[in-house]
Amino acid sequence: MASAAGLEVSITIVPQLTREDRRSLALHAAIAERLAARPHETIAHARATLSLMREANPNASSLLREWDVLLHRPLVALLPVLSDPSQWARELRHVTPFAGVLSARERADVYRQFARAEPARNGSIRARSIRGRSIRAGDTSP
DSSP: OTGGGTOOOOOOOOOOOOHHHHHHHHHHHHHHHHHHHSHHHHHHHHHHHHHHHHHHOSSOOHHHHHHHHHHTSOHHHHHHHHHOOSHHHHHHHHTOTTTTSSOHHHHHHHHHHHHHHHHHHHGGGOEEEETTEEEETTOOOO
16 A cells, blocks of 8 residues: 555664653653744753763764754754654753753653653552552552
């Protein structure tokens, strides 16, 4: 069917997002909002941070070079990377130059919203604590 339309089907299998990956996506969604609202200020901050990151690591990794390229591209090329679940984008977000773009309070708000949403995502395997010991919902052990 795809070939009849001149298309090719491609399937990519990637590892599931970890809790850390999902939290990073939530944080970068807030950063993307800031970037869309104040692009020049946010890009300038990210470029300055990237410069410091490169100074701290003179043998700059390929990920820092990729951020440098992205920060010189139009917003329409940069914004999707912040919400991309691909392995490449996950690795990029591990060395984000957007550190410090959000205030401590804004980050805390994102983390609080994430923490409230995350248990619902995990359904019945959500961990909880009773009298100082951690158990999983559905655990029948004493």
